[in-house]
Amino acid sequence: MEKKQVSIIVNGERKEAEIEPRMLLAHFLREVVGLTGTHIGCDTTNCGACTVILNGRAVKSCTVLAVQANNTKILTIEGLSRGQNKLHPVQKAFVDKQGFQCGYCTSGMILTSYWLLKNRKNVSEEEIRAAISGNLCRCTGYDSIVESIKEAQEMMKEEGDALEHEQEITVRSKR
Amino acid sequence: MIPPPFDYFAPTDIQEALDLLNKYGEEAKILAGGQSLMPLLKARITTIPYLISLSEIRGLSYIDERKGALHIGAMTLDCDIELSGIIKKRFPILADAAGQLADPLVRNMGTIGGNISHADPSNDLPAVMNAIGATMIAKGRKGSREINASDFFIDTFTTALDHGEILTEIRLPFWGNSSGGSYVKFKKGTWNFSVAAVAVQLELDGKKVIRSGIATTSVGPRTLKMEKAEKFIIGKELTEDTIKQAAEMVARDSQPASDSYGSEEYKREILRRITTDAIKNAHKRAGGE
Ligand SMILES: Cc1cc2nc3c(=O)[nH]c(=O)nc-3n(C[C@H](O)[C@H](O)[C@H](O)COP(=O)(O)OP(=O)(O)OC[C@H]3O[C@@H](n4cnc5c(N)ncnc54)[C@H](O)[C@@H]3O)c2cc1C
Ligand code: FES
Ligand code: FES
Numbered sequence: 319m320e321k322k323q324v325s326i327i328v329n330g331e332r333k334e335a336e337i338e339p340r341m342l343l344a345h346f347l348r349e350v351v352g353l354t355g356t357h358i359g360c361d362t363t364n365c366g367a368c369t370v371i372l373n374g375r376a377v378k379s380c381t382v383l384a385v386q387a388n389n390t391k392i393l394t395i396e397g398l399s400r401g402q403n404k405l406h407p408v409q410k411a412f413v414d415k416q417g418f419q420c421g422y423c424t425s426g427m428i429l430t431s432y433w434l435l436k437n438r439k440n441v442s443e444e445e446i447r448a449a450i451s452g453n454l455c456r457c458t459g460y461d462s463i464v465e466s467i468k469e470a471q472e473m474m475k476e477e478g479d480a481l482e483h484e485q486e487i488t489v490r491s492k493r
Numbered sequence: 494m495i496p497p498p499f500d501y502f503a504p505t506d507i508q509e510a511l512d513l514l515n516k517y518g519e520e521a522k523i524l525a526g527g528q529s530l531m532p533l534l535k536a537r538i539t540t541i542p543y544l545i546s547l548s549e550i551r552g553l554s555y556i557d558e559r560k561g562a563l564h565i566g567a568m569t570l571d572c573d574i575e576l577s578g579i580i581k582k583r584f585p586i587l588a589d590a591a592g593q594l595a596d597p598l599v600r601n602m603g604t605i606g607g608n609i610s611h612a613d614p615s616n617d618l619p620a621v622m623n624a625i626g627a628t629m630i631a632k633g634r635k636g637s638r639e640i641n642a643s644d645f646f647i648d649t650f651t652t653a654l655d656h657g658e659i660l661t662e663i664r665l666p667f668w669g670n671s672s673g674g675s676y677v678k679f680k681k682g683t684w685n686f687s688v689a690a691v692a693v694q695l696e697l698d699g700k701k702v703i704r705s706g707i708a709t710t711s712v713g714p715r716t717l718k719m720e721k722a723e724k725f726i727i728g729k730e731l732t733e734d735t736i737k738q739a740a741e742m743v744a745r746d747s748q749p750a751s752d753s754y755g756s757e758e759y760k761r762e763i764l765r766r767i768t769t770d771a772i773k774n775a776h777k778r779a780g781g782e
Contacts, residue, residue: 319498339501339544340534361494363532366598375572375601381531382602385501386524386548430598451683452596 324388328353329397339385344368346384347394355395355425359454366453369426370394376433378452395425398432407473408432408466417466419457427453431467435474443468496534499542503549507659510545511634515657517543523659524548525568525607528599529616553606553661556580562628563665567606572597574605584665585778586624586674586694590617593678595685606660609645612652612715615686619646619716621676622663623708624692629653630662637661646715668704672696673778677771678710679763681754687711688754689763691743693771697779700730707739707768712760713748721746722768731776740768 325334328351335350347356347370359367361380368380371393398406408431411417418424427450434441434449441449446467447460455463504510514521521543524530533539547553553568556577563583565574574580575591594600594608594617608618609629622629622642629640631654645653654660674694678687690710696703705726707719722742729735749760776782 320500322501338498340496340498342495342535345495361535363528363599366596369598372602376598377602378598381528381535381599383501383527383531385503386527386546388503449597452598454683 322385322388324384326384326387326389327391329392329394337384339383341384342380343370343372343382343384343387343392344379346387347379347392350384353394353396357422357425359422359426364452364454365423366426366430366450367423369429369453371429371433374433374436376430393429395429398428406432407477408435408470411470411473412463412466415462415466415469417458417463418455423453423455423457427455427463431470435467435471441467441471494535494537496531497537497540499534499540499544501544501546503546505549505551507550507553507632507661510547510550510659511632511657513543513545514659515634519656521545523610525610526570526603527607528595528603529607529611529613547606547659558583561667563667565605565663565665567610567660567662568604569606571595571600571603571605571608575600583667584621584625584674586676586692586775587618587621587665589674589676590621590678590690590692593617593676593680599685605663609663610652610654610660612646612648612650614649614713614715615711616716617676617678617687617690617710620690620692620708620710621674622646623716623718624674624694624706625665625668626694626706628664628666629660630664631655631658632661633658639664643718649714651715668694669696671698671780672704673775673780674706675771675774675778677767677774679767689747689749689760689767691764691768691771693768693775695726695772695775695779695781697776697781700781702726702729702731707743709743709747709764711749712764717747719743719746726772731772731781736769736772739772740765743768 321336357367359365363381370379373390522541524544524546553566555566557564581588627642676692678690689712692708694706705723707723709717722739744761744764749757751757
């Protein structure tokens, strides 16, 4: 089994490593890059705790090989906030509306919500529920999560153009 | 869970991919989005020593309106099929199925080519291919060939693709102006795969059906083309009674097995109901009523 060189932009920083081809993106992020905000829940493509944004689309990082993500841009929960004490509107809405309890599903939920709100305007409750159907939560019963996403949509609307022009991936440092 | 070790190749052109497939023979497999393959590898249900990814090959992802048919690249994502304006307009039956396949995160990674080549009897797109009468373009080292959907799905996890071939394109022939289709999927709880699902595509001349395609998902070793029901409705008006008889044929000609989803008889009853709904919806979309 030949190792492979990968180069992946994670939250704006280029990460290069030589890895076994069978390494999953979730493990690459947690163990090679050291970002443990991406959780592994079911490890069977059902729960969405491992959700990250790959080239603008929310995917389950436990079911993507790190080599498949070579030359892509990844956004994890660590890259979403705009610096210390400046939460992204989706994060703030989850806090304000109590969109989580134990927090295990939360990074995945927030990233799926972010992907939804970035890509669709004026989403209905039905669309919200459909969008998070690949993300399981064992605590909240989902209602507070749906309320959080509605709130986030309002907050993002208010921010208007500022958000539209923002880069998908926040560059925090260059190498 | 970590997959067993394998060598990984990401060729940048299709010829190179075909050469690798041929070099490693039975030990090699194509990787598209991995949304079917990775779970199998992680659970160690299968071992594949050589994985050949199509993701670095340009030009395999497109939805092109050509003369007489819609051409779809094999690597087109399920989410792009779901949201494509032209597919919603010309083949709402396919948008129906893609929008109900798995969940949005899986659809963001999975491809139409992977869904069709995998040939799991519970995969949703094969039945739609059968109902529309799609043509698959298979590329081998010696060139390309066309395979009709009705000849493509052979058995569980088995298609007409030779080992050294890659599915590169799916062609959906346009039906007439007064045509429409519908895919109705019956699921239990939050489980994604269906207990049963039915794809119905119809074309009308006035009130009469002049062409039809009907196929099932999850109720046999592969998607089943319901030829008897297809023929039965041709030349007829879709009255309640005709629809009821066609739905009965689908329920009888399918091959459901009793399992944790339900008994055989339960599944036949589901089929009666969803076939009725699918025919009515296809009829409406074809401009009938
Ligand atoms: C949680 C979950 C739920 C799911 N629910 C559904 C569902 O409801 N309905 C449904 O239909 N599917 C479902 N799936 C299965 C899967 O998401 C889809 O079938 C997906 O479209 C597969 O495409 P892929 O590109 O990921 O295929 P891959 O996993 O990459 O490949 C699948 C198979 O096809 C072969 N292959 C792929 N592309 C080609 C090609 N171009 N030429 C030749 N061979 C090829 C591969 O070698 C492999 O054997 C689900 C999966 C998960 C994990
Ligand atoms: S850990 Fe990836 S889907 Fe559950
Ligand atoms: S907050 Fe505990 S799983 Fe969702």
